[in-house]
Amino acid sequence: MRPDQDVAEPGTGGVSRPARRALRQVCARVAVVFRLSAAGCALVAAPAGFAPPANSRAVAAAVVLLVCWAAVFAHQVRRRGLRPWLAAVDVGLVAVLCGAQSWLLPAAALPGGGATGWVVMVASSSVFVAQLALRPVAGLTATAVVVTGYCAGAPSSPDMLVVLGCQGVLLAGAVHLLRQAGDAADLAWAERSAHRVRATVDAAVRADELANQRRLHDTGLATLTMVATGAIASSSPALRERADADADVVAALRTRPTVREEESGDTARLDLALRAAGLIPRPGLPELRVDLDVRPITLPAGVVAAFADATAEALTNVARHSGESRARVSVRPGRGTVVEIEDSGVGFDPAAVPAASRGLRLSVVERLRAAGGHAEIRSGGGTGTVVRLRWPDVR
Numbered sequence: 001m002r003p004d005q006d007v008a009e010p011g012t013g014g015v016s017r018p019a020r021r022a023l024r025q026v027c028a029r030v031a032v033v034f035r036l037s038a039a040g041c042a043l044v045a046a047p048a049g050f051a052p053p054a055n056s057r058a059v060a061a062a063v064v065l066l067v068c069w070a071a072v073f074a075h076q077v078r079r080r081g082l083r084p085w086l087a088a089v090d091v092g093l094v095a096v097l098c099g100a101q102s103w104l105l106p107a108a109a110l111p112g113g114g115a116t117g118w119v120v121m122v123a124s125s126s127v128f129v130a131q132l133a134l135r136p137v138a139g140l141t142a143t144a145v146v147v148t149g150y151c152a153g154a155p156s157s158p159d160m161l162v163v164l165g166c167q168g169v170l171l172a173g174a175v176h177l178l179r180q181a182g183d184a185a186d187l188a189w190a191e192r193s194a195h196r197v198r199a200t201v202d203a204a205v206r207a208d209e210l211a212n213q214r215r216l217h218d219t220g221l222a223t224l225t226m227v228a229t230g231a232i233a234s235s236s237p238a239l240r241e242r243a244d245a246d247a248d249v250v251a252a253l254r255t256r257p258t259v260r261e262e263e264s265g266d267t268a269r270l271d272l273a274l275r276a277a278g279l280i281p282r283p284g285l286p287e288l289r290v291d292l293d294v295r296p297i298t299l300p301a302g303v304v305a306a307f308a309d310a311t312a313e314a315l316t317n318v319a320r321h322s323g324e325s326r327a328r329v330s331v332r333p334g335r336g337t338v339v340e341i342e343d344s345g346v347g348f349d350p351a352a353v354p355a356a357s358r359g360l361r362l363s364v365v366e367r368l369r370a371a372g373g374h375a376e377i378r379s380g381g382g383t384g385t386v387v388r389l390r391w392p393d394v395r
Contacts, residue, residue: 018189019182027132027175028082032074035090038125039070045118046104058103066122069093087133091142094126095149102153120160123150127164131171139175143168268301270294273308274329274339280312288319293330299337303391306371307339313363314341314387322346322385336373336392344384350377364389 046063069090076086097104101119123146130142147164154160271294278290299307311329318327322345332338353360360377364387368375373391 017183017186019185020179023178023182024081028077031082031087031129031132032077034125034128035070035073038122039067042066042118042122058100062097062100062104065093066097082133084134084138087130087142090126090129091145094122095145098123098146098149098154099152101150119150119153123164124167127168128171131168131175136172136176139172140168143172266301267298268304270297270299270304270307270331270337270339273304274311274331277308277312278315278329280315282316282319285316285319286325288315288324289326290315291326291328293328295331297331297337299391303371303373306367306373307337307389307391310364310367310375310387310389311339311341313367314360317360318343318345318385321348324384332388336390339389341387341389342384347379347381347383347385349381350379360387 042063043066046059073086073090076083098119104119126146127143130146131139133139134142143165146168147161150164151161274294275292278292282288315327315329318324318341322343324343324345327341327343330340330342332340350360364377365375368389368391371391373389375387375389377385377387379385
């Protein structure tokens with residue numbers, strides 16, 4: 001597994017922390033740059049004539065060891081990330097290198113002798129790597145180890161000891177502040193994600209509640225309304241037939257997929273669903289002949305279900321209120337998919353429909369809106385009614 005993969009941080013309870021992970025990746029890259037650049041500079045500067053001939057082999061061995069370690073360091077960081085053990089090994093090697101300055105640098109280049117050798121640059125890079133890889137206490141401890149090694153190799157250079165110590169303290173503070181900022185960003189991200197999840201769940205629950213209300217309106221409530229208004233006698237066989245069908249619908253609510261599941265499912269044939277909607281029996285209502293003018297078309301299953309249910313409810317309203325025995329269902333060309341349900345009945349004034357009436361609004365308009373579409377009803381006294389269903393909602 002690559003160290004930059006999106007995984008949860010240890011000790012976070014399985015919660016991914018993107019800001020902390022991003023900061024760790026940046027620290028790893030910067031640490032590799034420090035280690036490789038210091039090794040490259042040592043490879044150029046060490047053989048440039050600063051060491052006496054008697055110590056040339058020691059210088060070569062030290063530089064080769066430093067270059068090899070830099071390569072191993074970069075490889076391990078790339079594979080496993082910037083691990084604490086890598087920083088510990090780096091600090092140990094550099095501390096030994098600092099302690100051997102008297103064999104690696106000429107007297108004129110030793111700290112306190114009027115010049116600065118390449119070992120100082122290697123020591124500074126190790127201090128930086130330690131702060132990037134470790135927590136503040138461990139990083140400052142590693143700085144103290146490097147300073148101790150440097151003091152052992154060049155005891156007459158207190159100024160460089162102060163410089164190395166200040167570098168460690170300042171970088172440790174800066175990295176600590178960055179980590180705190182990253183944790184704060186992760187907390188804000190987690191809270192926002194939790195809020196988004198809750199909102200999504202609430203919306204899904206509300207959508208399912210509305211879907212169930214629509215189905216109940218289309219079945220049980222419609223039947224009760226017919227009985228209450230005297231449109232069908234309580235002893236009528238048609239009432240028993242309709243009540244049995246309503247009971248089947250109510251029982252199916254427990255096992256019917258939710259709105260979200262329908263939307264994420266497979267596709268379905270809209271033309272076949274509309275034909276089925278036109279053939280749905282309507283016990284207790286006048287017989288309605290439905291003329292279909294539909295072409296084969298495939299849409300997401302949830303959208304097809306919304307079209308079919310809304311069409312079935314619109315046809316039920318035609319049979320119940322229009323006074324006509326025929327209706328027409330057609331798929332019209334236009335922006336998106338447009339289904340029209342037309343009749344030539346008595347019509348009505350949509351603006352005069354009471355707000356408490358939930359038929360067309362709940363079972364047709366809201367049903368299409370929940371699927372991402374739009375429904376509109378055009379009607380007038382004596383002019384018939386046109387219900388236009390469109391998906392997606394482009395107008």
